[in-house]
Amino acid sequence: MTKPNFDALNVGDAIPSFTTEPVSRLTLALYATGSGDHHPLHLDQDYVRSKGIPDVFAHGMLGMAYLGRLLTQWVPQAAIRSFGVRFTAITQVGERLVCTGKVVEKLEQAGEKCVRLELTCANEQGEAKHKADAVVALT
Amino acid sequence: MLIDKKHIGMKVPPHSVTPTAWQLKWFAKATGETNPIYFDEAAAAQAGLPGVLVPPTFFFCMDMDKDHPFDYLETMGCDLGKMLHGEQSFVYHQPVHSGEKLDFDGVITDIYDKKNGALQFVVKDVKVLRQGELVCDVHSVMVIRA
Numbered sequence: 001m002t003k004p005n006f007d008a009l010n011v012g013d014a015i016p017s018f019t020t021e022p023v024s025r026l027t028l029a030l031y032a033t034g035s036g037d038h039h040p041l042h043l044d045q046d047y048v049r050s051k052g053i054p055d056v057f058a059h060g061m062l063g064m065a066y067l068g069r070l071l072t073q074w075v076p077q078a079a080i081r082s083f084g085v086r087f088t089a090i091t092q093v094g095e096r097l098v099c100t101g102k103v104v105e106k107l108e109q110a111g112e113k114c115v116r117l118e119l120t121c122a123n124e125q126g127e128a129k130h131k132a133d134a135v136v137a138l139t
Numbered sequence: 140m141l142i143d144k145k146h147i148g149m150k151v152p153p154h155s156v157t158p159t160a161w162q163l164k165w166f167a168k169a170t171g172e173t174n175p176i177y178f179d180e181a182a183a184a185q186a187g188l189p190g191v192l193v194p195p196t197f198f199f200c201m202d203m204d205k206d207h208p209f210d211y212l213e214t215m216g217c218d219l220g221k222m223l224h225g226e227q228s229f230v231y232h233q234p235v236h237s238g239e240k241l242d243f244d245g246v247i248t249d250i251y252d253k254k255n256g257a258l259q260f261v262v263k264d265v266k267v268l269r270q271g272e273l274v275c276d277v278h279s280v281m282v283i284r285a
């Protein structure tokens with residue numbers, strides 16, 4: 001994988017985006033196995049109904065993992081210096097997640113040429129589920 | 140009831156995890172990952188890696204990989220049924236692969252509240268070490284609703 005050229009990037013440039021398949025109950029079961037998080041809020045409809053919640057919903061970290069994939073499809077993972085997310089809304093079963101990112105700053109950090117990216121994971125109606133940022137080294 | 144701020148500085152019981160290619164294969168399948176260095180040991184070896192590559196957010200999963208992942212909140216008397224994940228971030232120092240034993244060494248670095256205690260925030264910072272070498276910092280903010 002070749003890294004994007006630091007000099008050719010400008011603040012405001014978008015990185016390649018993608019939209020996931022609809023998050024299904026199977027997705028949540030697979031994520032439970034992969035992540036080790038088997039909390040019944042994500043898997044057991046009887047449990048969630050007993051708590052007054054209409055349906056199971058996605059693990060927050062599933063959306064962050066999608067944003068991680070957005071980054072690693074753009075640069076080799078070793079270029080990622082930091083990556084953080086704030087969880088702003090719950091993802092419901094059936095929603096597709098639109099993962100986008102753009103350059104918001106060009107900076108030098110610890111002697112490396114880096115870009116700061118703003119990343120968003122939102123549903124198709126534009127409701128942001130996660131707002132994230134990442135610093136990626138491009139030297 | 141507000142969480143006692145005396146818990147700031149509390150050490151989280153340490154644990155160790157060795158990520159397996161088996162679990163990472165399921166993580167890749169769940170997250171739609173198609174790059175085989177994240178799930179195929181042969182492809183990872185061909186790419187010159189000592190094991191399948193641990194993806195960026197899997198450090199959180201490993202931090203949670205213990206019998207009582209929120210033991211520190213239980214110690215503080217929090218109701219885990221009222222917990223939400225507020226923020227999560229990572230600082231990366233070295234790539235990590237399946238088969239590499241990692242030590243998780245965490246501490247509670249802040250406790251604060253908003254909206255007159257309706258929302259309380261517990262901040263945990265964990266150093267992930269591989270044979271003593273820092274490979275990742277894991278920063279988590281959990282929210283406890285009143």
